[in-house]
Amino acid sequence: MYEILKHTHSGLRWIALILILLAIYNAFTAKAFGKREKMINLFSMVSLHTQLLLGLVLYFIYPHRVSFAAGWMKDASFRFYGMEHLAGMLIAIALITVGYVKSKKGKTPASIYKPIKLFYIIGLILILASIPWPFRANLGGGWF
Numbered sequence: 001m002y003e004i005l006k007h008t009h010s011g012l013r014w015i016a017l018i019l020i021l022l023a024i025y026n027a028f029t030a031k032a033f034g035k036r037e038k039m040i041n042l043f044s045m046v047s048l049h050t051q052l053l054l055g056l057v058l059y060f061i062y063p064h065r066v067s068f069a070a071g072w073m074k075d076a077s078f079r080f081y082g083m084e085h086l087a088g089m090l091i092a093i094a095l096i097t098v099g100y101v102k103s104k105k106g107k108t109p110a111s112i113y114k115p116i117k118l119f120y121i122i123g124l125i126l127i128l129a130s131i132p133w134p135f136r137a138n139l140g141g142g143w144f
Contacts, residue, residue: 002062009054013131016051019044020096020124027116033109041116045100048093059086080132088130096123 023044026037059081073079099119106112 002058002064005054005058005062009051009058012047012051012054016044016047017124017127019047020120020127023116024120024124027113027120030113031109033112041100041103044120045096048096052089052093055086055089085130085132088126092123092126092130095119095126099123 019040023037023041026040030037073083096119099115102115102119103112106114
């Protein structure tokens with residue numbers, strides 16, 4: 001079960017990243033705010049919340065990469081998965097959720113897209129910094 005959840009969590013990241021990029025692209029290029037743009041913003045936020053739930057299950061139920069034994073902060077892998085990945089992703093998801101909620105309160109396309117631009121871009125940067133990419137040494141992350 002652990003392997004299925006891990007691969008689902010890792011593979012779903014690509015869908016979440018594509019949706020966030022589409023939402024940001026729409027915020028910069030769309031002239032009006034229609035149902036399509038609204039759904040992309042919503043689905044990008046929903047995909048992140050789904051990622052959060054999968055990640056929390058992996059964190060608390062299958063803590064293979066998390067250890068709070070003495071000296072865990074000295075080990076780069078345990079520190080990354082036990083603190084840096086979790087904190088970065090929680091902050092990013094909170095920022096994107098705030099951006100989505102603020103955009104819903106806007107009356108004009110400009111006031112709708114302004115929080116999407118700001119909060120989604122900051123969230124995307126945090127997400128990219130918090131993903132255990134394969135090229136980051138000793139983290140054991142993969143492309144899927």
